[in-house]
Amino acid sequence: MKRIAAIVPAYNEETAISAVVNDINSLAISNQLLIDVIVVNDCSKDSTAEIISKLNCIALNLPINLGIGGAVQTGFRYAFENGYDYAVQIDGDGQHPASEIPKIVNLAVTGGFDVVIGSRFISNQGFQSSAMRRIGINYFKWLNRMLVGTVINDSTSGFRLINRKVLESVVEYYPDEYPEPEAIIIYSLNNFKIGEVSVTMKERQGGVSSIGTFASIYYMFKVTLAIIFTFTKIKFKK
């Protein structure tokens, strides 16, 4: 049976984190999946560290704040070093319902995908994010298509699964801030097979978004630059 690492990055998530971890654990039991929950506490200022130490999970406490990308990469590192077959990323704020995990895992196993992305925009059900955010998502969709030709409907979704082959590559390099759209470019250029599956997401159950209003302009600019640089870097290597 495949061993799955559920990586939950958490920054100041004391209100939502225990529900997230418990949901994944009970799903693992009811679906007979071998899932270990790995919570990466990104140097939270609240009681997240204390809460996760009492939960049934592997707690990785970062000594300094690395940002979402660095936190997730910590989980990837652990999963790779400890021989997991798959790693699935699940946000610590409760946006990603554990009940959708089997769908994602199934597509990876049956479809032979290296990367499976849980997308909000295939069946357009559940929480759809704000209008501004959707403009950004469409922009990245367009940018992806222009550069690598792959169409990913929800390139900012953090609800995604990668296999061991991809784990090896992301331990080497994974973007720091706003990593999701850039990671897709890296996966495509490395010829990993990317699949998308429709999932229903919820509105965040606690905490604040990692992207504020003003930050969104910076986000678009920074990610565009990062994508273009990563694109040229990998293209020229080949």
Next chain:
Amino acid sequence: MAKIQVIAIAVSLLFLLYIVRLIIKGKLREEYSIVWIVCTIVFIVFSFWRNGLEILARTVGVYQAPNLVFTGALFAVFIYLLHLSIVVSKLHQQNKQLAQEIAVLKNEFTKKSINQQAINQ
């Protein structure tokens, strides 16, 4: 010797002394001090040899000697800033890697000490 020469030399020497003090106290690494020491020496040389600047400007085709100073200094500052950005980026990368290793090791350590407690009981 003109008054301004004395002032310039004195200031340069004080600056050089400060750099040396920083290195001795371990607050500045030698590799980052080289550029400052070289700058100060250049400053001192031209403070003594006032015509030197004029001659140098003429040879490279700059009519106003101060313009050469501004251009040269600005260029040097830009290059040095770029160098510092590179250093910071490298430190950032290493820092991230260290933090991740620490998080994994802390987890390992806690697991081991819990096991140890269980054995002791």
